[in-house]
Each structure stands twice: as C-alpha cells, then as structure tokens.
Amino acid sequence: MKYSIKSFLLFGLMIMGMVGCGHQIKKEVKKNNKVRYTYKINDDWSFKLGDSSIFSDTAYNAESWRKLDLPHDWSIEGTYDTIYGTDWQSGYLPAGIGWYRKDLYLEDNLLNLSVELQFDGVYRNSTVWVNNVMIGTQHYGYTTFFYDIGAYLKQGKNTIAVRVDNSRPKSARWYTGAGIYRNVWLKITPKIHFKTNEDFVQTSFLDERRVSVKANSVLLNNTNTSITGTHVTKIFDSDLKQLALLENPITLAGNDSIELIRDIELENPQRWSLNDAKRHIVVNEIYDNKQVLVDSDSTFFGIRKIEFSPEWGFKLNDKNIKVKGVCMHHDAGVYGAAVPESILLYRLKLLKKMGCNAIRTSHNPFSPEFYTMCDTLGILVLDEIFDGWEKTKAADDYGHYFEKDWKKDVSYWVKNNRNHPSIFMYSIGNEVAKPTVQTQRKLIDFIKGMDGSRPITQGGLDPTRGMKEVLGSTQLDVKGFNGDGEEMGRYESFHGEFPKVPMIATEVPHTYQTRGVYKTQTQWRRRDFPAKWEIDNGSAGTMKGLEGKLYPLPDLAKTEVFPEEKTNFFTIYDQEYPIQNPNPWKEDVYYQSSYDNATVRTSARKAWQRVEELNYLMGQFRWTGFDYLGETNQWPSRFANFGVIDIANMPKDAYYLYQSLWSDDPMVHMLPHWTHPGKEGVEIPVVVYTNTDMVELFLNEVSLGKQYYKGEQLKWMVPYTPGKVVAKAYKNGELVARDVYETASGEKKLKVSSPTQEISSKSKENTLVFIDVVDHKNSRFPLADDYLTITVSGPGKLKGLDNGDPLDLTPYTSSSKRAFRGRLVAFIEAEGEGWIDITVKSRQGLESKLRIESK
Numbered sequence: 001m002k003y004s005i006k007s008f009l010l011f012g013l014m015i016m017g018m019v020g021c022g023h024q025i026k027k028e029v030k031k032n033n034k035v036r037y038t039y040k041i042n043d044d045w046s047f048k049l050g051d052s053s054i055f056s057d058t059a060y061n062a063e064s065w066r067k068l069d070l071p072h073d074w075s076i077e078g079t080y081d082t083i084y085g086t087d088w089q090s091g092y093l094p095a096g097i098g099w100y101r102k103d104l105y106l107e108d109n110l111l112n113l114s115v116e117l118q119f120d121g122v123y124r125n126s127t128v129w130v131n132n133v134m135i136g137t138q139h140y141g142y143t144t145f146f147y148d149i150g151a152y153l154k155q156g157k158n159t160i161a162v163r164v165d166n167s168r169p170k171s172a173r174w175y176t177g178a179g180i181y182r183n184v185w186l187k188i189t190p191k192i193h194f195k196t197n198e199d200f201v202q203t204s205f206l207d208e209r210r211v212s213v214k215a216n217s218v219l220l221n222n223t224n225t226s227i228t229g230t231h232v233t234k235i236f237d238s239d240l241k242q243l244a245l246l247e248n249p250i251t252l253a254g255n256d257s258i259e260l261i262r263d264i265e266l267e268n269p270q271r272w273s274l275n276d277a278k279r280h281i282v283v284n285e286i287y288d289n290k291q292v293l294v295d296s297d298s299t300f301f302g303i304r305k306i307e308f309s310p311e312w313g314f315k316l317n318d319k320n321i322k323v324k325g326v327c328m329h330h331d332a333g334v335y336g337a338a339v340p341e342s343i344l345l346y347r348l349k350l351l352k353k354m355g356c357n358a359i360r361t362s363h364n365p366f367s368p369e370f371y372t373m374c375d376t377l378g379i380l381v382l383d384e385i386f387d388g389w390e391k392t393k394a395a396d397d398y399g400h401y402f403e404k405d406w407k408k409d410v411s412y413w414v415k416n417n418r419n420h421p422s423i424f425m426y427s428i429g430n431e432v433a434k435p436t437v438q439t440q441r442k443l444i445d446f447i448k449g450m451d452g453s454r455p456i457t458q459g460g461l462d463p464t465r466g467m468k469e470v471l472g473s474t475q476l477d478v479k480g481f482n483g484d485g486e487e488m489g490r491y492e493s494f495h496g497e498f499p500k501v502p503m504i505a506t507e508v509p510h511t512y513q514t515r516g517v518y519k520t521q522t523q524w525r526r527r528d529f530p531a532k533w534e535i536d537n538g539s540a541g542t543m544k545g546l547e548g549k550l551y552p553l554p555d556l557a558k559t560e561v562f563p564e565e566k567t568n569f570f571t572i573y574d575q576e577y578p579i580q581n582p583n584p585w586k587e588d589v590y591y592q593s594s595y596d597n598a599t600v601r602t603s604a605r606k607a608w609q610r611v612e613e614l615n616y617l618m619g620q621f622r623w624t625g626f627d628y629l630g631e632t633n634q635w636p637s638r639f640a641n642f643g644v645i646d647i648a649n650m651p652k653d654a655y656y657l658y659q660s661l662w663s664d665d666p667m668v669h670m671l672p673h674w675t676h677p678g679k680e681g682v683e684i685p686v687v688v689y690t691n692t693d694m695v696e697l698f699l700n701e702v703s704l705g706k707q708y709y710k711g712e713q714l715k716w717m718v719p720y721t722p723g724k725v726v727a728k729a730y731k732n733g734e735l736v737a738r739d740v741y742e743t744a745s746g747e748k749k750l751k752v753s754s755p756t757q758e759i760s761s762k763s764k765e766n767t768l769v770f771i772d773v774v775d776h777k778n779s780r781f782p783l784a785d786d787y788l789t790i791t792v793s794g795p796g797k798l799k800g801l802d803n804g805d806p807l808d809l810t811p812y813t814s815s816s817k818r819a820f821r822g823r824l825v826a827f828i829e830a831e832g833e834g835w836i837d838i839t840v841k842s843r844q845g846l847e848s849k850l851r852i853e854s855k
Contacts, residue, residue: 039188041185042069044067046101051097051099057132071340075175075178076337090171095171095178097165097167100162103157104158107155113150114222115187119144122141126141129162135149135152139401142366181336181337181338191221192219193219194284195218200451201299213244213262213282214264219286221253227286228250277378278303300372308455316380325620325622326358329624335800350645351379358424362459365416374420381422381424385427393431407446432463455476479498485508509599510601517591522554523597525600526541526600529590530633535634626643637806637807667689668739669727676720685718696730725741726740727740744777748781753770757852761833761855766828771819783821796852797828803819804820808820837850
C-alpha cells in the first residue's frame with residue numbers, strides 16, 4: 001500500500017493499512033527497505049475475562065476465546081450492580097482482569113527493519129508479551145505508548161498477548177472503561193529512521209507578515225555503519241502547495257542519534273483559526289550519498305498566534321476571544337470508553353453547532369483522533385493530564401504509581417500532542433488532593449522543557465493559594481477556577497490581590513438538568529439533592545459556607561407547577577423496582593429541572609454573564625458538555641445530570657441556552673413542551689432562549705405579547721390550554737427564527753429517523769437512529785415510556801440503545817429498552833456493503849422501519 005503526501009493530507013491521519021489475524025503483512029517496501037509503513041491492527045483479536053500465567057504462552061490454544069475487533073471496553077458490556085467493587089463514582093459496572101491475544105503472520109524476516117507496537121490507550125495496568133517475551137508494563141491508562149519489538153519478531157507466526165488489570169475497581173472518580181479501548185498500530189521503519197515522538201514544530205511571528213518555523217526531529221542510526229547524506233525538509237500548506245525546501249548535508253555514526261533543527265521563514269502563511277482551521281505539514285527526508293531515500297516522516301502543525309493577558313484575557317491571531325468551553329470525560333454512553341471516530345466526530349460537531357469553541361479534557365488525555373478532529377474543526381483544547389498527584393483521591397487511582405511513573409507518562413502526553421494547533425493550554429491537575437508547591441513546580445518545569453510554547457494551568461486547589469509572602473502569586477501561568485469561581489466576588493478578589501495573573505474558569509458552572517424534566521422551584525444541590533459525599537459527611541441539606549456568596553436564583557412560580565416529577569423507582573428492561581433509599585431527598589436527587597434553576601452554586605446564564613462582564617477573565621469551561629457514566633449522586637443512578645447534551649447524544653434545553661449565549665446564528669427555543677394533561681388553566685412558565693432582538697409568543701394563533709431580549713431569559717406565565725404555542729424571533733424587524741410545540745393527542749405511532757442515510761462500511765462507521773413516540777401530526781408524546789425492541793438486518797449491527805434516563809439500568813447489550821420522555825436512540829455500526837434495515841416494534845403493536853445504505 002503506497003500513499004502520497006497528498007493522500008496523507010486528505011485523510012488527516014497517517015493511516016497506511018490494516019492487517020488481521022490469518023493475514024500476512026506483505027513486504028511492500030523496495031529491495032533496499034527504505035520506506036516506512038504504519039498498519040492499524042485492530043481486527044481479529046481474541047479476548048477472555050479471567051487470569052492465568054499461561055495465557056501469554058505462544059503454545060496456548062485460545063480458539064475458545066471470544067473473537068472481536070478493537071477498540072474494546074469490556075466493562076460497558078456488563079450489568080449495573082453494587083457487587084463489583086465499583087461505586088457511585090466509577091459507575092457500578094464490572095472491573096476485573098482481561099486478556100487479549102493476536103497472531104501476526106509475517107511473509108518476510110524483518111530483522112533489517114525497526115518495528116514498533118503502539119497502543120493509543122489501554123485501561124489499565126497493561127503488560128505486553130511478544131512471542132513469550134514480556135516487553136513492558138504501562139500503568140497509566142490514558143496516553144499513547146509504544147514498544148520496539150523488532151528483535152522479538154520472526155518470519156511466519158508471531159503472537160502478541162496483552163494482560164489488562166483493572167481488578168482494583170475504584171481507580172477514578174468517574175467511569176474509566178476497561179480493556180484495549182483505543183487503536184493499536186504496527187509501525188515498520190528502516191533501521192535508520194526519524195525517532196518516534198521527537199518531531200516538534202514551533203512557530204513564532206517575526207512581524208505581521210513573516211513567520212519563523214522551527215522544525216525539530218531526531219534521526220536514529222540503529223546500524224553498525226555510519227551514513228553520510230542529505231536531510232531534506234519541505235513545508236506544504238493546506239492546499240498542498242509547497243512553501244519551502246531546505247537541504248543540508250548530514251553525517252551520522254553507527255548506533256548513534258542526532259538532533260536535527262531547521263529554521264525556515266514563511267511569508268504570509270495561512271493561519272489556523274476557529275473558523276478556518278488551516279493546517280500545514282512538515283516532511284522530513286533522509287537521502288544517502290547515492291540520493292536513495294532512506295526514511296521519510298511527516299508532521300501536521302498549525303500557524304496561529306496565542307496571547308494571554310491579566311488585563312484583556314485571551315487573543316487568537318490578534319483577535320480577543322472569549323473561551324466558550326465545556327469539560328468532557330472520554331466515555332460516550334453505549335460505547336463506554338471505546339468511542340468510534342464517527343461518534344466522536346458527531347459529538348464534536350454538536351458542540352460546535354452550539355457555539356462551543358473549546359474543550360477541557362477532564363481529567364486525562366484523549367485519543368489521538370480527538371485532537372486531530374479539534375484541529376480540523378477549529379476547536380480549542382485545554383489538555384489535562386491528572387486528577388491527582390501523589391495522594392490518592394479514589395482508593396485505587398494513579399496516585400499509587402505517580403512518583404514512579406509521572407515523568408514517563410507526562411513525556412508520552414506532551415510529545416504525543418504538542419504539534420496540535422488546537423491545544424492552547426496545558427493543565428497539570430484537577431482539584432488535586434493535598435497538592436504541594438514542590439510537585440506543581442516539577443511538573444511545570446518538566447513540561448516546559450519539552451514544550452515552552454503554551455501556558456500551564458490547573459483546575460482548582462492551587463497549592464500556592466495563600467502563599468503571597470513566599471511566592472508573590474501562583475506558579476501557574478494562568479490561574480484556573482473551579483467551583484469557587486461560581487461564588488460572588490471570587491474573580492474580583494483574586495484579580496485585586498494578583499492583578500498580573502491571567503485567569504480562566506476551568507470548571508464553571510455546575511448545573512443540572514434531566515432532558516424533558518421540569519420543576520419550577522429553584523433547586524440547590526446542598527439543600528435539595530445533595531451528592532453522596534455530602535450525605536456521608538453529614539452536611540446534606542445545609543448551605544453552610546455559602547452564605548452571602550450566591551447570586552439569587554428566584555423560583556419560576558410561587559408553588560411547584562410539576563409536583564408529579566418524583567422518582568420513586570428505577571428500571572431494568574421493562575420492570576420497575578422501588579428505590580430503597582432512606583434519605584429524605586430521594587424524590588429530587590435523580591431527576592433535575594431543565595429550566596436553568598437546578599444548580600450547585602449559580603445558574604448557567606449568570607456564570608456566563610460574569611465572563612462577559614470581566615475583561616480579564618478569558619472564558620469558562622462548563623461542567624459538562626455531555627452526561628457521562630459514573631460520579632452519580634448515588635445508587636441506582638448510573639450518571640449525574642451535568643451535561644447540556646444527554647448520554648444518548650440528545651441536546652437538552654440547556655444546549656439551546658448556551659446556543660443563545662455563544663452562537664451568532666439567529667435562534668429561538670422554548671421550554672417546556674406543550675402537552676400537560678390535567679393542568680388546564682394552570683399557569684405554566686414558558687421560558688424562551690434567543691439571541692435575537694425580540695420574541696413574540698402565540699398560543700393558538702393569539703399573541704401573548706412581545707418581549708425584547710436584553711441578556712436575560714424571556715418568560716411568559718401562560719394558563720395551559722391544549723393546542724399550539726409558537727415563538728417568533730425577530731432581528732431588525734425581520735422574522736429570523738421560530739419554535740413550535742403542539743399538544744400531542746390521540747393514538748401513538750413510531751417515527752424513526754437518522755442524521756444520515758448512508759454510512760461507510762470500510763471505516764465501520766456508526767450512526768444514530770432516533771425513535772420518537774408521536775401522534776398523527778408527528779408531535780412527540782413528551783412522557784411516553786413505551787417498551788421498544790429494535791431488530792437490525794443486513795450488513796450492520798446494533799451496538800446498543802440509550803434513552804438518557806439515569807434510572808434505566810437496562811444493559812447496553814439489550815435490543816429492547818423503554819423510551820424516556822418520548823425518545824430512544826439506537827446506535828448502528830456498518831459491517832459490510834448493502835442496505836441495513838432497522839425495524840422498531842412496541843409491545844402495543846406499533847411498528848416502524850428505516851433503511852440506511854452501507855457503502
């Protein structure tokens with residue numbers, strides 16, 4: 001398989017081939033072995049839960065093991081229960097030990113080549129064997145790591161065995177997943193080659209027109225013979241136009257290495273920006289003295305100017321920009337930690353459409369594909385590595401390995417990611433337990449030794465706080481605020497004490513919402529639905545410590561309009577089970593209001609208003625973009641409700657609130673729905689989010705009045721009457737957006753739809769299929785909970801179902817599940833070419849179908 005530089009640029013990832021069990025890696029190199037290849041080896045692995053020392057032996061017969069393709073997360077395939085040792089933080093799913101095996105068949109002896117086996121993520125404590133030889137162990141579960149295995153390979157059959165030990169289940173304060181949950185690669189290079197992860201491209205602006213590009217790489221000579229030749233460096237822009245060519249003679253002794261540094265000046269190059277994410281590529285080549293190509297490697301990079309100020313915040317390419325960010329965990333509902341690239345891209349596009357321009361990787365590095373997607377979509381990344389340092393926060397977390405492994409893992413992290421233009425800041429920790437000034441300093445210094453081009457921050461609990469006499473201010477380049485940033489006057493007080501320190505809200509705000517649930521009385525976490533740690537610590541039901549620090553958040557009505565919103569049971573399949581919970585908050589702890597009135601310390605709107613009011617505050621990362629598994633309030637909930645998009649990838653009302661604050665595209669959104677049987681005559685707060693000048697509300701074609709948007713949500717108190725409610729939004733007197741709800745009535749039917757009508761079989765693309773319970777006018781029944789069964793035939797398979805209900809504990813392996821608030825989502829994966837037929841049936845005899853073409 002041979003690919004040109006152009007094909008590299010078009011695909012965006014240097015993916016050069018695939019190989020499966022029983023297939024041979026053909027020696028697709030010239031006779032002089034001077035060309036490198038990278039193979040994705042995800043297909044045809046064998047897997048077994050359990051443990052035995054003989055599982056690594058090449059003679060062991062693994063025919064009875066389960067056959068699967070990577071990426072794979074075995075934990076997400078389990079059932080929710082309290083018996084596994086996992087808890088409310090890690091998500092009540094099974095942990096344990098698992099083994100993976102794969103046979104590689106090599107047509108030729110590769111002794112004259114270098115071979116690296118690369119894992120993009122294994123959770124966790126992985127040990128790798130090649131042909132009975134233990135190659136190495138990796139404790140940290142979130143970075144790309146690799147081994148040189150060339151010396152252990154032979155012509156013919158080769159066996160790779162991987163032991164994954166996640167038997168200490170309380171390893172994080174969120175759901176982690178378990179297994180080889182990211183891609184695996186085999187990289188074949190000549191013995192003389194550019195060293196993996198040592199390429200680094202740095203740019204600096206000489207003036208408004210000229211940019212200096214400093215391209216660093218390391219050349220290895222793993223032969224006994226010296227080489228004399230030429231190092232060629234080329235730079236291409238995003239249109240594949242060659243911008244620069246530099247040639248320099250080199251001499252490299254046998255069994256030695258040399259650092260190659262090239263300074264190249266470009267004039268008026270394309271800039272990477274949020275709206276025009278242009279990337280460049282550096283190609284490094286080595287030729288011998290006969291002008292024969294020895295090795296070639298390429299690196300994507302971006303040219304952009306980033307500036308940070310304690311006075312005006314953040315600038316990208318000389319333009320002041322507010323960071324409109326969200327925090328994300330790495331899991332994605334039915335997929336657990338093994339998230340397909342097509343689903344990840346869908347999620348990122350959802351955020352971009354909302355107006356989001358930045359993501360914080362809380363609290364660990366993400367997959368390589370994530371950073372590439374952010375590069376190409378124009379999304380900034382605050383790249384974070386640790387939740388804690390030496391002191392454990394979860395009983396079994398990385399704190400046990402930190403002192404021994406941190407340098408290795410930080411090095412993997414920085415060197416893997418430092419060429420991505422999307423990454424504009426590093427974070428070395430989040431609310432670190434008992435942080436020390438010394439550990440913070442050594443992390444900062446070590447990172448800056450590898451990449452001094454980006455500032456470093458930390459999410460909350462800065463150990464230098466209160467040490468003004470010793471340090472003058474924080475050691476961090478940028479001060480990060482978590483929950484304390486939601487409190488009245490906190491930003492101002494810090495800025496007044498340390499006026500020379502740039503500031504960003506790394507985790508603000510924390511607000512709750514459950515899709516389709518509405519409550520008109522304001523809910524505060526500490527008072528109304530405390531988390532488990534507050535109950536355990538005896539502080540539940542109090543606002544102690546927050547007196548005088550919270551911005552007012554008035555009730556939307558004098559009495560609760562929706563008192564029926566109580567959660568007294570949870571669901572498994574189609575069965576309901578009572579919640580056995582003695583605490584007095586059980587009716588409020590699981591489902592929260594989709595109005596902007598359920599929170600920890602502040603509303604989402606007020607938190608953003610603070611960002612806009614303070615020039616020196618560069619922006620915020622709200623907690624969170626998506627609902628995520630783990631960190632629940634308590635059993636039997638499988639996740640909390642912090643996301644503005646639910647765990648099934650369906651936007652909540654808060655999504656449109658942020659769209660009104662962050663997007664320039666004219667929009668209007670109403671809440672709640674308009675199907676409220678039994679509430680005729682009851683005044684319901686109709687709230688409208690918009691970014692236009694004015695909105696007029698209509699009920700059954702009668703105007704309820706106009707309201708002008710002045711930065712606050714618009715609200716009408718409307719006596720409930722069945723029919724149609726319409727919000728019309730105007731800008732400069734012109735109708736630019738509208739939103740409509742119509743009361744659902746009569747008989748039910750199923751409406752099945754998908755955002756795409758075709759998917760790629762070659763890339764095993766996944767897509768979402770939305771199933772709505774509607775009436776004859778296609779108005780959704782907003783409280784429908786019909787039990788639905790999905791059947792998939794043709795070249796596709798059902799990966800799982802989700803409905804966004806935190807109290808539905810039906811396993812993801814089930815093909816049946818209840819709708820929640822009128823909706824269910826099926827996730828479909830392409831397996832071959834042809835038509836995929838999806839059939840949905842209900843217990844009551846409803847049926848609907850959808851066809852998707854797999855190409």
